[in-house]
Amino acid sequence: MLLYLMLITVISCQAQDRQETQQPARHVGGPCEGCEALHEYGDKQLTPTDTLPGFHPDAKNKLKLTGTVYLKDGKTPASDVILYIYHTDETGIYPTKGDEKGWARRHGYLRGWIRTGADGRYTFYTTRPGSYPSRTEPAHIHVTVKEPDKNEYYLDDFLFEGDPLLTQQVRASRQNRGGNGIITLSRANNLLVAERDIILGQNIPDYTR
Numbered sequence: 001m002l003l004y005l006m007l008i009t010v011i012s013c014q015a016q017d018r019q020e021t022q023q024p025a026r027h028v029g030g031p032c033e034g035c036e037a038l039h040e041y042g043d044k045q046l047t048p049t050d051t052l053p054g055f056h057p058d059a060k061n062k063l064k065l066t067g068t069v070y071l072k073d074g075k076t077p078a079s080d081v082i083l084y085i086y087h088t089d090e091t092g093i094y095p096t097k098g099d100e101k102g103w104a105r106r107h108g109y110l111r112g113w114i115r116t117g118a119d120g121r122y123t124f125y126t127t128r129p130g131s132y133p134s135r136t137e138p139a140h141i142h143v144t145v146k147e148p149d150k151n152e153y154y155l156d157d158f159l160f161e162g163d164p165l166l167t168q169q170v171r172a173s174r175q176n177r178g179g180n181g182i183i184t185l186s187r188a189n190n191l192l193v194a195e196r197d198i199i200l201g202q203n204i205p206d207y208t209r
Helices: 002-022 035-039 168-173
Strands: 049-051 062-070 082-087 111-115 121-127 140-146 158-160 186-188 191-195
Touching: 035 082, 035 140, 049 111, 082 121, 111 121
Parallel strands: 049 121, 062 191
Antiparallel strands: 062 121, 082 111, 082 140, 140 158, 186 191
């Protein structure tokens, strides 16, 4: 009898574990067109550092984006968080090679993914994008985030301090999703460097933790 009860308990616990695993991620952040592109890394093993295709020795305006992802308290590093970025080339277009699938047909091939470690740090090596040929928006880098227990959602784009298209009107329209995304560039030898810390859930609709 005792063995039977123990067996029933084990089976019940296993069923509960499967149910919890299969539960959908809690939805936060509101509508997010194209955010599913975050999952298009395929069989790539994600690490805290990624180098985008445009980053090579002869590239102009090579850029290092780095920072720390924090939980909502703004103090605790967040691990196992995926960041996805994509941006234009220096001419302001999203370049493609012609064989793209999924969202790469719109986002182009200048895109990358990282997964944070225990210290919450992330680094992307890429190139500084140009503004759209229409010159209607400042140059920017799109960024989407995925926490283990939530759906993917977008953060404020990276914008560049000193961009002539970064007007007061643009600044006032910012929602500061995940914190301030306006970055200041410094130069280290032949590399532009910018740091942005991200606070999960900050100014994100329906987010509680």
